[in-house]
Amino acid sequence: CHLIHYLRLSHHLIVLNYLICTFDQLKSVSSEDIKITDAVFDGVEVRVFEPPAEGDESLKRSVVYIHGGGWALASARTSLYNNLCRIMAESLNAVVVSVEYRLVPEVCFPEQYHDALRATKHFLQPDVLAEYSVDPNRIAISGDSAGGNLAAAVCQQLSKDEDLTVRPKLQALIYPVLQAFDFNTPSYQQNMNMPVLPRYVMVNYWIDYINGNYDLAHELLVNNHTALNVGRALSFRARLNWTSLLPPSF
Known part of the structure; x- marks a missing residue:
C-alpha cells in the first residue's frame, strides 16, 4: 500500500x-x-436491520x-459490521441503522461527521x-473507535438542536x-x-482526518501540537488534566 502511495499511483x-472491503462486503440479504x-x-447510504414484529408489540x-476504521477504512457492508448489527438487532429486538459515511481520502473532517449527523x-x-x-422514546446511538468519535459528536450536536422533536x-x-x-x-x-493500531498509526489517522501533513507526526507524538502560544496551551491542558483522574498506581 505504501509503495503504491510512494509511486503516486493511488493513496x-x-x-x-x-483490500479490506472488496472480498468482504455482504449484500443486504434478509432472513426469517x-x-x-x-x-x-x-x-x-445506510443499511437497516429490522427484526420481525413480536406479538402485540407495535413499536x-x-x-x-456508526462503524469504526480511523475515519478511512471499513464499511457498514463488511462482514464484521454487517454481522455485528444483525446480531444487535436480533439480541435487542431493535431496528438498527448502520451509517455508511464517506471516508478519507475522498473527504476529510468535518464531512464524516456531517454524513453521520444528516443520516x-x-x-x-x-x-x-x-x-x-x-x-x-427508545433510540440509542452507538459506534466503535472512530465511529464512537462521530457518535459522541452527533449526540452533542443533537442535544443543542432546538428544532428536533426526537x-x-x-x-x-x-x-x-x-x-x-x-x-x-x-x-x-x-x-x-x-499490533494493528500502534500509537504512530493512530497519529497518522488523525493527520489524514484533518487533511494535515505527515511531517507533523513527531510533534503530535511528543504533544507539541496544541498551540503556538505556550500560555494558551497551558490553559487548554489545565482544563483537560486527565492525570487528576488516575489512580495512585499510575
Whole structure:
C-alpha cells in the first residue's frame, strides 16, 4: 500500500480499504429473523436491520450505529459490521441503522461527521420512525473507535438542536476516539507498539482526518501540537488534566 502511495499511483488508504472491503462486503440479504435493506437517508447510504414484529408489540427500540476504521477504512457492508448489527438487532429486538459515511481520502473532517449527523437527523423524523415502527422514546446511538468519535459528536450536536422533536435517549461508545490533545496517556503508553493500531498509526489517522501533513507526526507524538502560544496551551491542558483522574498506581 505504501509503495503504491510512494509511486503516486493511488493513496495508500484507498488501496488498503480496497483490500479490506472488496472480498468482504455482504449484500443486504434478509432472513426469517432479520430484514436487511439498503437505503439513503438525506444523501447518506445506510443499511437497516429490522427484526420481525413480536406479538402485540407495535413499536421497537432502535440503535443508530456508526462503524469504526480511523475515519478511512471499513464499511457498514463488511462482514464484521454487517454481522455485528444483525446480531444487535436480533439480541435487542431493535431496528438498527448502520451509517455508511464517506471516508478519507475522498473527504476529510468535518464531512464524516456531517454524513453521520444528516443520516441520524433524517432517521429521527417522526414520519421516518413511524415507517420503521420505532418508538421515539427508545433510540440509542452507538459506534466503535472512530465511529464512537462521530457518535459522541452527533449526540452533542443533537442535544443543542432546538428544532428536533426526537432525540437519542442513550449513547453507547465502544473504545471511542475522544481526544487528540495528548498522545501520551497511560493507554497510549501501554499500547504504543501493539499490533494493528500502534500509537504512530493512530497519529497518522488523525493527520489524514484533518487533511494535515505527515511531517507533523513527531510533534503530535511528543504533544507539541496544541498551540503556538505556550500560555494558551497551558490553559487548554489545565482544563483537560486527565492525570487528576488516575489512580495512585499510575
